[in-house]
Amino acid sequence: MEREVRNKYADESQVRGTIGFFDSGIGGVSVVREFRRLRPEAAVYYIADWEHCPYGGKPESLVRERAHDLTRMLVSRGCQVVVVACNTATALAIDSLRTAFDVPFVGMEPAVKPAAMHSKSGVVGILATEGTFHGRLFKETSARFADRARIVTAVGRGFVERVESGDVDSTQTEAVVREAIQPLLDAGADHLVLGCTHYPFLKTVIRKVAGPDIVIVDPSLPVALRAAELLDQALAAGGGRP
Numbered sequence: 001m002e003r004e005v006r007n008k009y010a011d012e013s014q015v016r017g018t019i020g021f022f023d024s025g026i027g028g029v030s031v032v033r034e035f036r037r038l039r040p041e042a043a044v045y046y047i048a049d050w051e052h053c054p055y056g057g058k059p060e061s062l063v064r065e066r067a068h069d070l071t072r073m074l075v076s077r078g079c080q081v082v083v084v085a086c087n088t089a090t091a092l093a094i095d096s097l098r099t100a101f102d103v104p105f106v107g108m109e110p111a112v113k114p115a116a117m118h119s120k121s122g123v124v125g126i127l128a129t130e131g132t133f134h135g136r137l138f139k140e141t142s143a144r145f146a147d148r149a150r151i152v153t154a155v156g157r158g159f160v161e162r163v164e165s166g167d168v169d170s171t172q173t174e175a176v177v178r179e180a181i182q183p184l185l186d187a188g189a190d191h192l193v194l195g196c197t198h199y200p201f202l203k204t205v206i207r208k209v210a211g212p213d214i215v216i217v218d219p220s221l222p223v224a225l226r227a228a229e230l231l232d233q234a235l236a237a238g239g240g241r242p
């Protein structure tokens, strides 16, 4: 069963705009917490699709079907903007979502560009799920920046499960993180891009393993800013809350 949460207000008249987020689990909360700081007066729906979590190694058709079902639920609750707070679902479904629904979407893809532009070592490490690496978006973006930096990739195997179980700082979690990122560090990466919304919850342990000098690129805030901008536009175009 997916679980749906809506924030509550003492006074409903204070609500300005309605926005929906979804992910396979709690990963997308890393984006919601930034969004809530920017637009505390917006009504937020969040769906965690726990029955199908993790999405990472699942067939494309299943992830796409789930993305459509969850979007339908959010739109039926009056969401004026839908944030696909999941890199994997974005990679596998954003094109078909945009074709099927008449609502503005914010998708997520690994932030290759800022990392490649600022890398001094010329090597950028990307952490994401298999699904994200297989998507068209990642292939296109990494090809576009291939002349700026060498892009090395690693699947964060076991990361989603650690985060979902609430174990973000044990020695076992540290070992899981080390196993995934050590090859990126050995390759000389000076930037580590968090290409899955679950991974920001492991930032402390990633920092511990990678050391103080590595730049950890977390896209939560830029994505939240884009979501706030689109909600403002929807409010300006359509008035208040549906």
Ligand code: DGL
Pocket (backbone or CB within 6 Å): 023, 024, 025, 027, 028, 053, 054, 055, 056, 057, 085, 086, 087, 088, 089, 129, 132, 160, 195, 196, 197, 198
């Ligand atoms: N948090 C999601 C992402 O950003 C999904 C991870 C998963 O379920 O494997 O890719």
